[in-house]
Amino acid sequence: MKGKWTVVLRTQGKGLELELNNALNSLIAQTYENLLVLLMIHSNNEKIIEKTLSFIKPFQKMLNIKPIVLRDKQGNRSYPLNAALKNLDCEYLSFLDDDDIYYPNMGSTLIKALEDNDKTFALGRSIDVIERLETNIAGEEYLYTVSKAKRPYQEFSKPLLLLENFIPFNTFILKTSLLDGVKFNEDMTYLEDWDFLKQLILKEEFSFIQLDVPISEYRRRNDITDTFNEDNYEKWLKSRETTDNRLKDKETVIRIGDLKHIKSFYENEFEKQRAGIEIIRNNPGYRIWDKAINNRILKNTVVKLVRKVRGLLHK
Numbered sequence: 001m002k003g004k005w006t007v008v009l010r011t012q013g014k015g016l017e018l019e020l021n022n023a024l025n026s027l028i029a030q031t032y033e034n035l036l037v038l039l040m041i042h043s044n045n046e047k048i049i050e051k052t053l054s055f056i057k058p059f060q061k062m063l064n065i066k067p068i069v070l071r072d073k074q075g076n077r078s079y080p081l082n083a084a085l086k087n088l089d090c091e092y093l094s095f096l097d098d099d100d101i102y103y104p105n106m107g108s109t110l111i112k113a114l115e116d117n118d119k120t121f122a123l124g125r126s127i128d129v130i131e132r133l134e135t136n137i138a139g140e141e142y143l144y145t146v147s148k149a150k151r152p153y154q155e156f157s158k159p160l161l162l163l164e165n166f167i168p169f170n171t172f173i174l175k176t177s178l179l180d181g182v183k184f185n186e187d188m189t190y191l192e193d194w195d196f197l198k199q200l201i202l203k204e205e206f207s208f209i210q211l212d213v214p215i216s217e218y219r220r221r222n223d224i225t226d227t228f229n230e231d232n233y234e235k236w237l238k239s240r241e242t243t244d245n246r247l248k249d250k251e252t253v254i255r256i257g258d259l260k261h262i263k264s265f266y267e268n269e270f271e272k273q274r275a276g277i278e279i280i281r282n283n284p285g286y287r288i289w290d291k292a293i294n295n296r297i298l299k300n301t302v303v304k305l306v307r308k309v310r311g312l313l314h315k
Contacts, residue, residue, distance in 0.1 A: 002034045003091035005107050005173070008084040010040040011098040013048035016055045018133075018143055019099040024059045027096075032107030037065045038087060040080035044071040078184035078192040085183060094173045095193070099219050102170065106215040110173040113209045120175045121200065121208040124215035126151050126168045132222050146222055152268070156210045157261035158201050159254050162247070164265065165194035170216040178205055185246065188239045190232070195243040202252050 007027060011020055027037055041052050049069055056065055068087060073079040081095070092111055096102060110122035130146040154166045161167065182199045184192045200206055 002032070003111070004034050004036060004089070005032055005092040005094070005111060006036045006038055006088060006090040007094050007096050007102075008038045008040060008081065009096045009098060010042060010080045010084075011052065013041055013043045013045070013052040015099070016052065018141060020052075020055070022101050023096055023098050024056070024063065024065075026101035026103070028059065028062050029104040030102065030107045031104050032111060035064060035107065036090065037063060038084045039065050039067045040070060040084055041067055042070045042074070042080045044074055073186070076186055077190070078186040078188065081184045081192065081196075082186065085179065088176055088179075090176055092173050093176050093179070095169050096216075097169065100170045101217045101219070103215050103217070105213070107173070109211065109213055109215060113211055114173065114175060117209045119207045119209040120178045120205055121172060122174075123156060123167065123172045123208060123210045124213050125153065125211070126171045126216045126218045127214050129217045129219040130222050131219055148217075150214065151218070153212060154265065155261055156208055157258045157265075158252065159258050160261050160265055161201060162198055162252075163262065165191060165197075166265070167194075167197060168216070168218045169193040170218060174200065178203060185243070188242050189235045190239040191236070191243055192239075195246065198243065198247055202247070202250055 009023060009027075024037075027035065039056065041049055043049055043052075053067060053069075056067060059065060066087075068080075068083065070080050070083055092107075092114070094106075094110075106124070110124055113119070113122045128147075128149050128151050130148075131143040132146050133141060134144045135141055151168070154160075178200055180203075182196065182203070185195050188195060
């Protein structure tokens with residue numbers, strides 16, 4: 001029998017029909033046979049826990065699902081992942097959030113690549129999907145696909161991964177022999193997956209194979225319900241500072257050839273920023289505003305008005 005593959009699937013028990021349903025169906029469709037799903041139900045709401053356990057029962061007839069209920073440390077994204085690492089009994093491991101999906105070739109393609117090339121980490125490509133919450137004529141909610149696009153291909157580079165988080169959490173499978181001494185940082189609010197990956201690549205046993213094959217969908221909403229948005233940007237920056245500080249004294253060997261990937265990555269990022277600025281500059285509204293703020297007479301008038309308003313407010 002082929003080696004056991006475990007998928008850690010974390011959920012808070014929300015959006016069962018909208019999201020978890022799709023994630024579980026994508027696992028049922030896997031062409032790799034020896035698969036176990038560790039479903040980490042992270043909630044202290046007994047009604048939600050009961051509803052989630054009831055919801056997965058039909059799926060358990062077609063899929064080997066082991067549910068684990070975690071009532072502690074609500075809001076801590078790393079806690080259910082570390083709890084999963086303590087429950088592993090497998091050769092291969094990957095991660096999936098309940099709002100994403102795998103393609104049927106995910107397991108068979110990446111595990112074959114691991115074995116054929118004697119590597120410890122296999123990486124594929126993901127499809128970026130933007131969704132919008134809609135309601136049908138019966139009043140039922142569903143997710144409408146706004147757009148689908150391949151994520152830009154980024155060749156793997158150890159030094160680049162130490163600088164930037166370019167690997168989606170649902171695009172790799174690793175051998176569990178690589179996990180010794182590695183766990184998720186429960187002090188981080190965000191970027192726990194990036195911190196985890198950086199720990200892996202610093203291990204001597206780390207070796208990778210990268211395939212230019214789509215194996216998953218990274219799904220996001222077009223509203224502010226995603227994990228990362230403008231409202232929590234400061235917390236995101238704090239998490240980035242935390243992971244950088246944790247590893248700043250570590251040492252590793254860098255190949256000179258890997259440095260070219262850093263150069264090309266930032267060149268592409270600068271080009272995207274330049275293109276975005278150009279779009280804004282060509283906007284008719286921006287042109288009017290630009291002329292207005294550069295008009296000395298108008299600027300002086302606005303300044304005088306602001307001062308007058310401030311004076312009235314202080315009276």
